Amino acid sequence: MKIKNILKGAVFGVFAVSGAAHAEVTLNALFMAQAAYSEDDIRNMTEDFKSANPGVNVNVELVPYEALHDKIVLSQSANGYDVVLYDVIWPAEFAQYQLLENVTDRVDADTRKGILDGAWTTVEYDGSLYGMPWIADTKFLFYNKEMLKKAGFDTPPATWAELESQAKAIKDKGIVDYPLVWSWSQSEAAICDYTTILSGMGGQFLDADGKPAFNTGGGLKALEYMVDTIDDGLTNPNSREYLEEDVRRVFSSGQAAFALNWGYMYNLANDPAESQVAGHVGIAPAPGTAGISTASAVNGSMGLGIPTKSEHKEEAWKYIQFLTSQKVQDQYAKLSLPVWEASYSNPDVIKGQEPFVDAAKTSLAVMAPRPTMAAYQEASSVLQEALQNAMLGTQTPADALNGAAEAIGDIQ
């Protein structure tokens, strides 16, 4: 009897040990180190997740946004990641190649209702969900209150024309050499700025038949506007090689009166440790166009998904649910606003950043999408080159956009 018990115990013990060893799972997660949540935020959230879920370990890897897409795609053959952060423009392509797990059945009705509609478009393609929205973001107009006051303006511009005239007044008074700064390098960042202006000027990327239409109407006016501000010396000419962090640096060092950037810049530009203009930073929805729009915005949201090749899908989903939960998002709401509707009336989220939350309420409601197409990456790089050609003066805006429209039509 005794021996039997000992044996039983031994067998049980072996099982328990191997069971524990089995429960030790390591997730590989891929994020970006650019705008939105900072590396510290992501690591802290992950630590919280780990202590709440013993036995699950998470390796966090951060790459620049420019490397994110290719990294996700290439890791597919190497079976690399269990959780990936991805941009709103990729689900069409990812769905076509079955890169991401379809999680439609995992999302319950309360979650569907609780999260902003605009955020859901980030992860939705053809009626299926390929992850959870995590970052709800768009481009805002940041302004230096002190400079505006010196030039005699009490309020930020409401229209793109007014932005131009305020910038001109600021330049003429010698307050700053180049009042405007943007992220117009040959990159997706430039497409986001262009889309923002295009949407505010009533433009369309694609017409009702899905053919390129950005070379007419608001799309053409947007690029002409961009080129004009460079030619008139209002836009910092180096904008043509800037990414988001360059824009933040220039604006935070007091070398610009206005900047278009993601929401994360609000609290950083107001932080004395990061900025020389702390306390003077205002934020407003990007302006609109008289008679057409009251504000402009681009959908710059991002989501978290599970690659189809992941071997730890359950744990990965747990981790995603944790990161996208309202509790965690409300706790880390300084650099990236939550995707949950209720968060926007949570005093803990609003406190200390009322102007940011106010601007977001307006902007997030009017976010314009970039076109949904499987060959988005290629179409985008064609358009990036066209924008550069026009901004560098090697082509007129009309010629550049007509050429891009033709090339994108061929890709489709």
Place this chain on the structure above:
Amino acid sequence: MISHRKTVTAWLLLTPMIVIILGVSGYPLIKTIYFSLTGAKLIAPDMTSIWVGFDNYIRALSSSKFREAIWHTTYFAVISVGVEMVIGVLVALLLNEAFKGRTLLRAMLILPLALPTVVNAMMWRLIYNPDFGALNALLLQFGMLDAYRSWLGDPASALDMVILADVWKNFPLVALIALAALQTVPKDLYEAATLDGAGVWNRFWRITLPAIMGPLSVALVLRTIEAFKVFDIIYVMTRGGPASSTKTVSFYVYQEAFAYMRVGSGASYALIVVLISASLIAGYMYLIRKQGEV
């Protein structure tokens, strides 16, 4: 009979090596050639590769963007390798002379070579920065520039600026090879030439250069191959911009195969590049051999 057995033994001994070489470089090459004749996608679970024959090649050669990329690459290779050869030889000549601090300078020569290309690219990006870059500050202080300018943001200067960064990193390789070769040139040749009344210029052209030509051409071939497949320094410094003025063929191949996922046409682009470098190398080899015969 014995010689036959020897041959068999030799083949037996060589077989493992041949298998390894075929596995490591033969298989990928053949696979790439196969891919280039198909419409293969990088990741397409349900899509079988579609045979397209030479369509990829026809499309590649008729694409004006690809021709532009070939031109950028050629320009990059010719200028950077040319400048590296000249500076490398000049520096080697200097370091071959006896003077105080020579050992220190020789040691410092290794520094750029030891730097990873990505680190070098980041460093030069800071130097060229339009707002706080050292190059702008330097030129402004010397009065050679009226105002800070954007070096990598201007299509007229971007590629040249990348070339400068590449030259800084890679000229030491040429210099080291040339320096090693210089030390093998017999001193009495120079003494004899001086007695015969040959000047500095004549001595360089008739003694030094022919003597180091062999090792130097090895450096030339190595550097040309490297320069022709330039990728990382471009990826870090400009990502092909501004207005695609620094897009080289390797960057083009990368985009085609990995960003747009068209492995098939990416492979055809890559093989065209291989063909170009192979013919360049063949040309060099021919020239070197011809020189040996003279």
